[in-house]
Amino acid sequence: MKFIVDNWMLLLIMLSSGGMLAWPMLRGANTGTLTAQGAVQLINRSRAQVVDVRDPEEFAAGHVTNSKNVPLNQLEEKLPTAVKNKTVPLILVCATGARANRAVATAKKLGYEQAQAIAGGLKGWKDANLPIEKT
Template sequence: MKFILDNWALILLALTSGGMLAWPVLRGAGKGSLSAQGAVQVINRQKGVLIDVREPEEFAAGHAVGARNVPLAELEQKLPAVVKNKALPVLLLCATGARANRAVATAKKLGYEQAQAVAGGMKSWNEANLPVEKVAARAGA
């Protein structure tokens, strides 16, 4: 007991640092989500399909190369037409990961058991220096 009383500041520091390390897991970043690099591996090795659930304007401003745009509000209706094979991994991507995490629940409800969110969304995709493309403006539009 004397040790605890004499070293309370060190114990508090250890508990605080441990809590900071555990924070991403506690808030769900590790549950059902994949890093940007992990997503690329799933795409290359398991023929994963990358679905960007942002709005069309956000998608046009810059998206992961090869991603298909299915806005979150339309996911339930359009995902079965975009990804016919429910056995394939479906990787859901948005700006920061929040919408993608909601999209995982919708995809799993539709029978896509290998649905996963890309943790950190386009923010982490860009930070990992992974390829991004923009939709070219149409002539006369």
């Protein structure tokens, strides 16, 4: 007990630094975000399916190559027909990542346990100098 009383400041620093180190890991686990490079690895190694949850006009202006467009407001009805295999990783993307993070919760509710959103959305994808296509 004397040690704790004598070294309370060191213990406080230890606990706060541990919390700061753990925070990004805990936050990332809840949002389902992954880097653009991580998404490429999932696509190449696990045949992940990319679903763009933006509106069709935004999708036509530019999107991840071979991605499917299922707008966020139609996700519950159209995702099961767009991506039939619920066991493959599902990568969700939008313009900045906000809509895709909401879509992760919907996809997991529908049974897509490996659903994740790309950090930063299509902007993060472009910032990583990865290709996009236009329709």
